[in-house]
Amino acid sequence: MARAARFTNRFDAVLFGGCILLSLVSMVLPPNLREPVAGSLRRSLVAPLVRLQQGAERWRGAYLSAQREELRRDTLALAAARVPTLEAENERLRQMLGLGSKLQWGFIPAQALQGRGRVEDFTITLSAGSNAGIRERSLVVAPEGVVGMVQTVDPTLSLAILFAHPDFRVSAMSADGSAFGIVQPHIPGSGTGTTPESSHLQSERWLLELRGVPFRSTLKPGAVVYSSGLGGIYPRGIPVGVVLGEIKTTEAWARTYLLRPSVNPAEISSVMVLTPQRATSGLTNVWANIGSVDSAARGVVAAGDSLARQAAAAEAAARRAAIDSAVRDFRDSAGRDTARVADSIAQFVPGARAIPRATPAPAPPAARPADSTARVRRDTAARRARADSTRRDTTTGARP
């Protein structure tokens, strides 16, 4: 038993020693002898294992390829999703460039950072301050129109109130200059008797009101309202909002209109701050509609003038026609003494020309207004009736 154990131990030792020896020999074999051994192993014992490994590598490659493809698709989808945002930003920057080229001078571009993230703030932080030339009460505008006004200025930052801020006011007018009023934030529930807790009313909080419009002035929905320049802060001609409709208030002597702001508060990102000098020098032709505002105002004035001139001419013609017919009647009835009477009448009627002694020219009928012509004809007919009676009387006596 002990001999058998010794034998097995010796056998194990021999095997172990042989394996160690073979391993060491394998390590020191020259390449030309090592390669046939390794090659025979790879072609026989290891070959199926290598094929297994190749299959696993292919699986892994396919998995990684699918993952890369998925990542590429996600990247493309992400890029495609960002395209509208980039386009919108591009368009906005183009608009800002366009506004800058129209303003030409006296403006400070700034990035608008939305307040503290609270909806009720209605303030924005501007990325430019007094170092850049911004002063208190400087105007903040966007390519679409009025944004707000700078309230606090730091060297590198400034705070501005938006048009929805309760302190915001701007004197405004309609595009044709027919209606003037004060634009202020629309605070739901303040004058309509409703409560501001409703989300519907909260969403209306960004709207504006045009208050104090004279009752005779009406504005249609869609009409653009501009700053009038009467307030002293905002120069004339900056778009403020668009009329949505009239709202009923307790002010019975004036109309109040609800406005949609020209500037979408969600799109306030890049703004221009106007320097006080630029604001006082006027903003004519900066916004495209200003030219049409002035031309519309001029057109209204010209149309009014021409109507007044036409009415005056028609009145004068009617007077002339009345005088002429009176002269004719007097001449027919009273003979040559009538001319003397007509001259005396002409002295008292302004615009009436001297009546010729012979056959007077008739007044142009086209220039007579209908009512004045009818009135003149009625007067003439009455005088003729009186003259006929005289003549009748006269002829009756003369006839045999």
Added chain:
Amino acid sequence: MNWSATIRTVLLCSVLVFLHYTLRPLLAWRAAPDFLIIALLLAAVRVRPGVAAMIGFLIGLASDSLALGTFGAGALAMTLIGFSWSKLKAVFFADHVLLNGFFLFLGKWAYEIVMNVAERRMQGAELLMQILVWSSLSAFVTAVAGVLALMALRPVLETRAA
């Protein structure tokens, strides 16, 4: 070890070798589990030390055939590990899974040290970093995988004391 146990051991070792050439490339971890070491442990504790040394030598030589730069080094390391495990099984290996895991850790770490020294690719601090960090990490992962495999295969295996 009877024929049934021998067949079961051969089958399980085959499965582990299969996993070594399929699962390991799929994982492609820098510190991946070495299923050949686990298969060698399973076989070594069931055979005589001489036979375990020979199994280790064959497994090591087969794996060396794919890496000509270190041909023979893997065989040497596997021979040492197989013989040692088979010798130590009566002393330390009982049926304790964690002890098996510890010896798996030691065996894989020794294998890595032998391979790294034999490769002569790294020297100095880099070699030290490889041995202390990556080799030990790979040994740890192998130990964890071996413990899991032993726990899963416990109903099938029956460890026989020498």
